[in-house]
Amino acid sequence: MYRKHLIILLCVNVILFACSRKNDTPSLFAGFKAPANFPTTAYDIVKNPVTKEGFELGRKLFYEPRMSRNNTISCGDCHLQTSAFTHHGHDVSHGIDDRLGSRNAPPIMNLAWHPAFMLDGGIFDLDLQPIAPIINPVEMDETMDNVLRKLRGIPAYPELFRKAFGTPEITTARLTKALSQFMVMVVSSNSKYDRVMRGEGMQFTTAESAGYKIFQQQCNSCHKEPLFSDFTYRNNGIGAGPNNDLGRYDITLNAADKYKFKVPSLRNLGFTAPYMHDGRFYTLGGVLDHYTNEIQDMPTLDPLLKGGLRLSATDKEYLLAFLQTLNDTTFITDRRFSEQP
Amino acid sequence: MKVKFVFIYILVISAIVFQACSRKDDVVPTGGGEMSTLSIQFDNIVGAKKLQLNTGAYVNASGETFNISLLQYYISNIKLQDASGKTFVVPQDSSYFLVKEGDGASQFAKVRVPTGDYYTLSFVLGVDSLRNTMDISKRTGVLDPATGMDNGMYWSWNSGYIFFKLEGTSDAVPADPSGQHKFRYHIGGFGGYSAPTINNIKTVTIDLRNGGIPRVRAGRQANVHLMVDVLKVFDGNTRVSLAKNSTVMFSDFSTLVANNYVNMFFHDHTEN
Numbered sequence: 001m002y003r004k005h006l007i008i009l010l011c012v013n014v015i016l017f018a019c020s021r022k023n024d025t026p027s028l029f030a031g032f033k034a035p036a037n038f039p040t041t042a043y044d045i046v047k048n049p050v051t052k053e054g055f056e057l058g059r060k061l062f063y064e065p066r067m068s069r070n071n072t073i074s075c076g077d078c079h080l081q082t083s084a085f086t087h088h089g090h091d092v093s094h095g096i097d098d099r100l101g102s103r104n105a106p107p108i109m110n111l112a113w114h115p116a117f118m119l120d121g122g123i124f125d126l127d128l129q130p131i132a133p134i135i136n137p138v139e140m141d142e143t144m145d146n147v148l149r150k151l152r153g154i155p156a157y158p159e160l161f162r163k164a165f166g167t168p169e170i171t172t173a174r175l176t177k178a179l180s181q182f183m184v185m186v187v188s189s190n191s192k193y194d195r196v197m198r199g200e201g202m203q204f205t206t207a208e209s210a211g212y213k214i215f216q217q218q219c220n221s222c223h224k225e226p227l228f229s230d231f232t233y234r235n236n237g238i239g240a241g242p243n244n245d246l247g248r249y250d251i252t253l254n255a256a257d258k259y260k261f262k263v264p265s266l267r268n269l270g271f272t273a274p275y276m277h278d279g280r281f282y283t284l285g286g287v288l289d290h291y292t293n294e295i296q297d298m299p300t301l302d303p304l305l306k307g308g309l310r311l312s313a314t315d316k317e318y319l320l321a322f323l324q325t326l327n328d329t330t331f332i333t334d335r336r337f338s339e340q341p
Numbered sequence: 342m343k344v345k346f347v348f349i350y351i352l353v354i355s356a357i358v359f360q361a362c363s364r365k366d367d368v369v370p371t372g373g374g375e376m377s378t379l380s381i382q383f384d385n386i387v388g389a390k391k392l393q394l395n396t397g398a399y400v401n402a403s404g405e406t407f408n409i410s411l412l413q414y415y416i417s418n419i420k421l422q423d424a425s426g427k428t429f430v431v432p433q434d435s436s437y438f439l440v441k442e443g444d445g446a447s448q449f450a451k452v453r454v455p456t457g458d459y460y461t462l463s464f465v466l467g468v469d470s471l472r473n474t475m476d477i478s479k480r481t482g483v484l485d486p487a488t489g490m491d492n493g494m495y496w497s498w499n500s501g502y503i504f505f506k507l508e509g510t511s512d513a514v515p516a517d518p519s520g521q522h523k524f525r526y527h528i529g530g531f532g533g534y535s536a537p538t539i540n541n542i543k544t545v546t547i548d549l550r551n552g553g554i555p556r557v558r559a560g561r562q563a564n565v566h567l568m569v570d571v572l573k574v575f576d577g578n579t580r581v582s583l584a585k586n587s588t589v590m591f592s593d594f595s596t597l598v599a600n601n602y603v604n605m606f607f608h609d610h611t612e613n
Contacts, residue, residue: 047476116535122499124534127477131486132497144487172487173478251499252536253593 029055032112035189037197037226041112043126043184050181053163056340058182060160061175063339066150067133068096068140075133075179078105081337084268084328085109085186091279095139102243104279107272109331110265112184113227119261119277121233122251126183127176144172151175188267188331196325197226204325211322214315221304222263228326233260234302237295241278258300270327284323288316374455377557380564381419381450381462383440384609385412388572394443402576405583407511407524412442412571413494414505415468415483418544419452422461429454437468439483439494440569449564456557462565463546466603467504470531470542474500496529499591503529504541505602507574514587524587526574528595528602539591541599545606552608564612569605577601 029052032045048054061067065074078093079085085108087093093105103119117123123132133139134147151157151170158168164181165174195202204212215223224230233248240259248257261277275281281290288311295301295308311319331337385392387399392409400406416438419431431452438450450464472484480486484502486495494503507526514522532540547567549555555563575581579597581589589595 118498121535123497124474124500125477128497128500131495135493135497143493148487172485173476173480176477250591252533252538253591254536254538257536 032184034112035187035194037194038110038113038189039226041184042115043112043180045112045184048127048177048180050185051164053160054165054178054181055185057160057164058178058180059337059340061179062182064151066154067142067147069142069146070096071150072096073140075108075130076339078133078139079108081334082271082332084188084271084332086272088271088273091274093139095133095136096141099138099141101136101138102245103277104274106262106264107268108183108186109188109267110227111186113231115231116262119264120248120251121262126180127173129183130176130179131172144175148172148175186337188328190330191267191328192325193322194226194328205321207318207321208325209322211318211320212325214311214319215322218309218311219266219319222302223266228266229263231262233257233262235259235298235300236261236276236291237298237301237305237308238276238280238290239296239298241280243278245278247277256300259298260300266323267326268328268331270324271332284320285316288319292316374457375559376453377456377559378451378562379421379454379459379555379557380562381416381452381464382564382566383416383448383450383569384566385440385442385448385569385571388570392442392571399572401572401583402580403513403582403584405511405513407509407513407583409442409507409509409571411506411508414440414466415494415502416440416450416464416466417468417472418465419450420463421454421459422463423457423459433472437472437483451562454557456559458554458556460548460550460554461546462549462608463544466543466545467529467541468502468531470540473502473531474534496591500534501529501531503527504543505529505599507571511583511587513582513584515584524583526589526598527591528589528599530591530595539593539596541596543599543603545603547606547608549608549611553611553613555611556613561613566609566611567606568609570607571605573605574598574602577604 032050034041062075065071067074073096078087078095080088082088087105090105092101092103094100106119111117111126114126115124117126117129118132123129131144134142134144148170157170161170161174162168164178192202196204222230222232222234235258246258248260249255251257269275269284273282275284275287281287291305291309292311293308295305297306387397387409390397390399392412395408395410398406398408417436418433419436420428422428431454435452439447440450441447468484472479486497494506495501496503505526505528509524510522511524512522514524516522528541530539530541532538532542549565555565557563575583578600581598581601586594589598
């Protein structure tokens with residue numbers, strides 16, 4: 001009899017112990033894992049550990065149209081997975097009531113490694129990022145207050161917040177942290193380039209290999225491997241657009257930052273046309289022609305681009321072959337990142 | 342029997358676990374001594390007139406007639422110095438206030454301080470740079486981008502708080518496309534996160550001896566009555582004209598406005 005008690009007691013102890021451990025999820029959810037060929041993250045994962053429940057809540061919120069004033073626009077509307085979470089085919093995006101923005105939607109991809117967000121780097125913490133599109137009059141045109149109110153009124157949400165954060169309260173911080181948990185998980189690291197680099201039994205073709213050499217000589221100083229951006233702000237000589245977007249200057253008010261924009265990653269560029277901060281180039285060929293023939297000299301033009309790049313027609317062919325190895329089809333088809341039925 | 346045993350066991354263990362969870366780190370006030378409430382009143386005026394939203398007509402130093410539809414600003418990081426020169430810093434988490442014209446209660450910043458007589462009051466007009474860069478979970482109350490600040494005191498596109506917001510209309514302002522003659526002053530800027538930029542954080546220090554020192558005692562609530570003269574926004578080191586500057590937001594010019602408005606505050610009297 002006592003022995004039985006002892007066994008039960010032990011069992012209960014085990015259960016209690018299991019319950020008290022944090023970030024322990026019963027499933028096989030692996031949480032956030034940095035790819036072997038990537039550096040350490042800029043986002044402090046320890047501050048907001050990714051749990052299965054938090055990730056799933058973040059994903060639901062990412063595809064939640066109630067984020068917008070009239071419940072029509074979700075994050076996923078301008079960040080489509082099929083185009084590597086950009087707004088394929090749109091130079092600038094149309095948000096609520098088909099109002100147009102002024103910049104090309106950047107990809108939701110490998111954001112855990114970005115030290116700042118937006119093309120001008122105006123937002124320095126991923127947890128603060130979602131507020132911008134929600135309250136922007138041409139994107140979602142909603143208030144944070146009202147988003148929280150709407151979510152609180154839908155019975156499923158308090159329960160999902162409870163699962164993710166322990167209690168059913170829906171707060172600004174929980175909302176954005178759940179979105180961050182989803183966004184940091186949206187990692188693209190399975191392109192052909194990655195598999196070659198990790199020695200997973202793949203080789204570059206002759207053309208790709210030649211292109212990679214050219215890339216390392218001519219492009220790598222800004223589009224730094226393995227994320228293919230050094231996350232600095234540069235003027236790449238495309239000249240002011242029709243709306244005279246001053247880019248980074250709007251954030252720093254430093255004249256030396258005029259017309260500078262964050263160096264975009266080149267990953268998945270096969271899926272993310274059009275290119276540049278205002279989507280002015282429709283093809284990669286057009287982009288390369290810009291770098292060789294059309295650089296506009298301006299006071300803040302990046303010194304590395306003075307006089308343009310020297311690339312022959314064959315160089316460009318090789319380079320384009322290499323750039324296509326940065327496309328990651330597993331990323332754009334990964335069911336974990338898609339809207340769930 | 343067995344069930345009962347297990348049940349009691351679980352009950353005891355859970356009690357212990359819950360007890361452990363519910364314990365909080367108590368903040369022990371530093372100043373020592375008994376604590377009481379000090380109220381600091383921000384009484385917004387326009388020159389010699391009371392501020393009346395929408396209906397009041399005022400004239401600035403440039404001779405422009407205007408009215409005010411919205412006025413709100415952050416007061417934070419309150420410090421007090423007593424007769425002996427000892428400074429009491431109000432604990433940061435209880436030291437953020439959003440003063441809103443049109444919301445009477447918001448115009449009294451109430452803080453807990455050790456009992457005593459205070460000669461000097463200082464506070465930040467705006468939000469310190471540390472809080473501007475803090476984790477979102479630390480942005481509660483008036484600092485919560487959702488619930489804390491109707492009419493938006495946060496720049497989402499350029500992460501940071503708007504410290505001071507003044508809006509109204511004036512015939513001096515050229516008509517906008519909708520035909521309105523609105524002016525909008527949204528002043529912020531904490532110095533930049535990774536690249537330095539404008540810093541409009543202003544510390545205001547006020548000698549309380551002429552207007553009457555607050556004598557903070559247990560069971561009573563002293564009230565330091567400050568007048569906040571909005572006309573100072575338009576006059577000071579820089580004469581600011583509504584016709585020329587109807588919209589002032591994140592710009593170099595905003596620093597000139599902030600240098601003016603730092604002089605808005607004067608101590609009228611204290612109710613002990």
